[in-house]
Amino acid sequence: MSQQTPDVIRVNCGELCTSRDCTASEINLLHRENGDITPNITIGYAKFVKDADELPERILDLLQIAAYVFCGDRMANRGSRKSVNNEAWARSFEFHIPVLDLDFWSDTKTKKALNDALTFMTGDRGYSFIFSQSDKNPAEILNKQISLFSGEYQSIDEAENTDIMLFSGGLDSLAGAVQRLNENMERSLCVVSHKSNKTVTHTQRVLIDELNKQYGNRVKPYSFECCNHDGLKSKDETQRTRIFLFSAIALSMCHCFSKNSFYVYENGITSMNLSKQADVINARASRTTHPKTLELLRRFYKLLKPSFDIIAPYYNHTKAEIMEVFKEYNSLHLIASSVSCSSSRTKPGQAPHCGCC
Secondary structure, three states: OOOOOOOOEEEEEHHHOOOOOOOOOEEEEOOOOEOOEOOOEEEEEEEOOOOHHHOOHHHHHHHHHHHHHHHHHHHOOOOOOOOOOOOOOOOEEEEEEEEOOHHHHHOHHHHHHHHHHHHHHHOOOEEEEEEEEOOOOHHHHHHHHHHHEEEEEOOOOOHHHEEEEEOOOOHHHHHHHHHHHHHOOOOEEEEEEEOOOHHHHHHHHHHHHHHHHHOOOOEEEEEEEEEEOOOOOOOOOOOOOHHHHHHHHHHHHHHHOOOOEEEOOOOHHHHOOOOOOOOOOOOOOOOOOOHHHHHHHHHHHHOOOOOOEEEOOOOOOOHHHHHHHHHHOOOHHHHHHOOOOOOHHHOOOOOOOOOOO
16 A cells, blocks of 8 residues: 655744644644643754854754754655655655744745755755744743753864864764874864764764874864654654754854864765665665755855855765775774664664664
8 A cells, every 4th residue: 555645744843833743744843842832852952152142043043943854854754665666755844933034044045045955865845944033032032042052062172273074973974084183183173973872972972082092182072962752753764854954063163163164074975876776766865965965055055154165075985995094094993883874773782783784
């Protein structure tokens, strides 16, 4: 029996929620109490500035939008993984999000750039956004700022001499960190990571500790949390919007520390989305770091920061060439601690990977 997705999935966010319930056609995402309605997702960005009120309204909006899109993506079913024709894969979303900088987010150019990037990276039919004016009372703005950030403070010391990169704990990002630390001996590295579960967090922490031992504490970790809670089970774990969430955080940090770029390390075979089998088409194989995804994100982020760039040094590298990085810099011992698996929750026992692929 075929499994169809609704024509349009409505996603109510923040104070626009009148319920915390989620159905196939309507999702409610709330990260702080709204009257009698309790939160059903957690957004916990570690503070990268001492006072959240130092962040521009547009950046606060971006961090909130990215988190809502990521959580909404995970709450919308794509059908069975065993489906032959994958007719339920592509979905259409209508996000209703309150924002502080309504003029910017309501601009046709902004919404088109955001839709273009999200539609390609996910393989969905479309992402429409209906933005409304959030309460701009100073006390309410402060509450919103506080609700987005955890109590943890992870700032960048000597930001001028620090590069920012995305770090998953997988082989490619680990190789990128090793190469940058060796080729830029006078610079430090801020690695942006998602605390998706305890296994991944442990892997990242072990690798960062090892890198700091080897490279004189030049690695500065920045981690964040964005997840469902209270038993709200995700319907889809392909997480095709994760690059939007991760890059939004990196862009926000770049904005605050007067930096114009961050680094993404992924081998070219994976990035180019080459089909390994006939039914792995569209975004069924990840487009997370596809050159077009990164270019569409660049175009969108340039609306917030005109001089901004995303640098992908390994776009034309094979996995074999990435392995040579570890050999060249005497770091082969780090490989065993890396984990390149997106289904680490389901891995059996002490196995490092889930075994599915």
